[in-house]
Amino acid sequence: MTSTDWPLWEVFVRSRRGLSHTHAGSLHAPDAEMALRNARDLYTRRSEGVSIWVVPSASITASSPDEKDPFFEPAADKPYRHPTFYDIPEGVRHL
Amino acid sequence: MTTMAPDTGSYEAVFDAAVAADERIEPRDWMPDAYRASLVRQIAQHAHSEIIGMQPEANWITRAPSLRRKAILMAKVQDEAGHGLYLYSAAETLGTSRDELLDKLHSGRQKYSSIFNYPTLTWADVGAIGWLVDGAAITNQVPLCRCSYGPYARAMVRVCKEESFHQRQGYELLLTLSRGTEAQHAMAQDAVDRWWWPSLMMFGPPDGESAHSAQSMAWKIKRHSNDELRQRFVDICVPQAESLGLTLPDPDLRWNEERGHHDFGPIDWAEFHEVLRGNGPCNDQRITRRRQAHEDGAWVREAAAAYAGKHRDTQGEAGA
Numbered sequence: 001m002t003s004t005d006w007p008l009w010e011v012f013v014r015s016r017r018g019l020s021h022t023h024a025g026s027l028h029a030p031d032a033e034m035a036l037r038n039a040r041d042l043y044t045r046r047s048e049g050v051s052i053w054v055v056p057s058a059s060i061t062a063s064s065p066d067e068k069d070p071f072f073e074p075a076a077d078k079p080y081r082h083p084t085f086y087d088i089p090e091g092v093r094h095l
Numbered sequence: 096m097t098t099m100a101p102d103t104g105s106y107e108a109v110f111d112a113a114v115a116a117d118e119r120i121e122p123r124d125w126m127p128d129a130y131r132a133s134l135v136r137q138i139a140q141h142a143h144s145e146i147i148g149m150q151p152e153a154n155w156i157t158r159a160p161s162l163r164r165k166a167i168l169m170a171k172v173q174d175e176a177g178h179g180l181y182l183y184s185a186a187e188t189l190g191t192s193r194d195e196l197l198d199k200l201h202s203g204r205q206k207y208s209s210i211f212n213y214p215t216l217t218w219a220d221v222g223a224i225g226w227l228v229d230g231a232a233i234t235n236q237v238p239l240c241r242c243s244y245g246p247y248a249r250a251m252v253r254v255c256k257e258e259s260f261h262q263r264q265g266y267e268l269l270l271t272l273s274r275g276t277e278a279q280h281a282m283a284q285d286a287v288d289r290w291w292w293p294s295l296m297m298f299g300p301p302d303g304e305s306a307h308s309a310q311s312m313a314w315k316i317k318r319h320s321n322d323e324l325r326q327r328f329v330d331i332c333v334p335q336a337e338s339l340g341l342t343l344p345d346p347d348l349r350w351n352e353e354r355g356h357h358d359f360g361p362i363d364w365a366e367f368h369e370v371l372r373g374n375g376p377c378n379d380q381r382i383t384r385r386r387q388a389h390e391d392g393a394w395v396r397e398a399a400a401a402y403a404g405k406h407r408d409t410q411g412e413a414g415a
Contacts, residue, residue, distance in 0.1 A: 006399075064123070
């Protein structure tokens, strides 16, 4: 009857200076400005944020869950990228 | 069917393994249709309960006895709207739309918690709702923070953090009345007498009669049975009622040393099913009010959409 078809927006909140924005949730809004205002009312009622990003959900490109294993597989067999891969004699310091 | 079976089978194995390993299922993962449908039903009912739940309390905003209480109550009712929106968003990740959810609420095809079909007759009811209704909701919701569906679990974490204020303000309100004049004390007791049994019904039918419980527990949507959570709530409330100086309206309520729990009297399930069928004191009033609010807000939604559309067109011309 009063279908609005407002697009969906993803909300990212920076909880305090020095930290990165983190995904908080999503909401519907007709435009970016209203999305920001709605995000403030919905996700920062208790001073949870000092900065908000809103991004149209449709603009996000995501890796497919179906491809999960092959897509991330190149990293799986390279343990030498981790510091724990290397044997260092006991007593060697600052390494 | 023979060609589809191996694929579905392997997807299902991945899903089953994730649930068994206590991992979360995320929106774009494959999931059984019945799991998706069950979540939509539960999350939608939960969201609708938050939205309808604004009404009985909003009933007292203009008559709050002090500016302090009025500010608290407005913040609480605003929180309930927020909780509804977190939950609608979670439901939408399962492929349903906001409009569809609202339509189903307005046409009665999806339910909300039957507790909100009881009236708030006095100011003390605001306290009883905070203490008992929100208390029962918290008991239900804390385990949902570990629900197998990621977006629902994350919404519950936010909700639970905020519900704690709701329960404490209710308790403090009742405590103030209980320690007030004789009439105020009686008002608090009357509210507790009326809200106690409906609050116990919030946990749903006994385990043996609960339609969705077993499957929901197997999927780790639910973590504890209805009766288990109900017992936990009773055990929590008994000492809290003593501290309030109020009694709970159950002559059979007593500590059972052997079980390590409180025994309590039989619940009137006939009343529960009547309210569920639409014959509670306020069923019609709640849905009529909700529809009216939605219709009254239509011009705001239309104006915002028109403004956004005009702005987009102007930008398009400038860019061209």
